[in-house]
Amino acid sequence: MSDERETLLEFPCRFPIKAFGKDEGDFEERVYQLVKAHAPELERSDLSVRNSSGGKYLAITANITAQSQAQLDAIYGDLTDSGAVLMSL
Template sequence: MTKQETLLEFPCEFPIKAFGKHAGDFEEHIYTLIKQHVPELERSAITARDSRGGKYLAVTANITARSQAQLDAIYGDLSDDDSVLMAL
C-alpha cells in the first residue's frame, strides 16, 4: 500500500463548509456530525451564515485536521447526509 500524496501537512488548520436548507437544527446537526471525527471540536469553532434569501445556511467548522483519512471520513459523512446539499 502506498501513501497518498497530499499538499497538506498534518496537523493543520482546515475549514470545512457544509451547505443545506435553513431548517431547524442544521447548524447543530453539522456540529454533531463533525464532532464524531474531531472529538476536541469546540462549539465556538462553528459559524453559520444565511443565504441572501434566507432559504439556505452555510456552516463552517474550523478544525485541526490530523490526517487525510480523517478529512476523507468527514467529507464522506457529509456527502452521505441527506440534509447536506454541498460540502467544501
C-alpha cells in the first residue's frame, strides 16, 4: 500500500500541512518547529494562521516543498505525537 501512496504525488512539490489545536501558549511556535525540523527551508511567511469562530482553537497551515512521502510521514508523525495537535491534514 505504501508504494501506491508514493506514486500519488510527484516530488518535489508544494504541499500544505494543516494542524489544528487549542489556542494556548505557544501552539503556533510548536507547530512551526515540528515542521521546520523536517523542512529546514520553512520560513514564518510560509505559515498562515486562522482562529476558530469562538477563538478557542487555531488552524495553522505550513506550505512546504515536500521532497518525499517519507518526509511527509515524518512530519505528520511528529505532529500527532506532540500532544498539542488535535488533528492534522
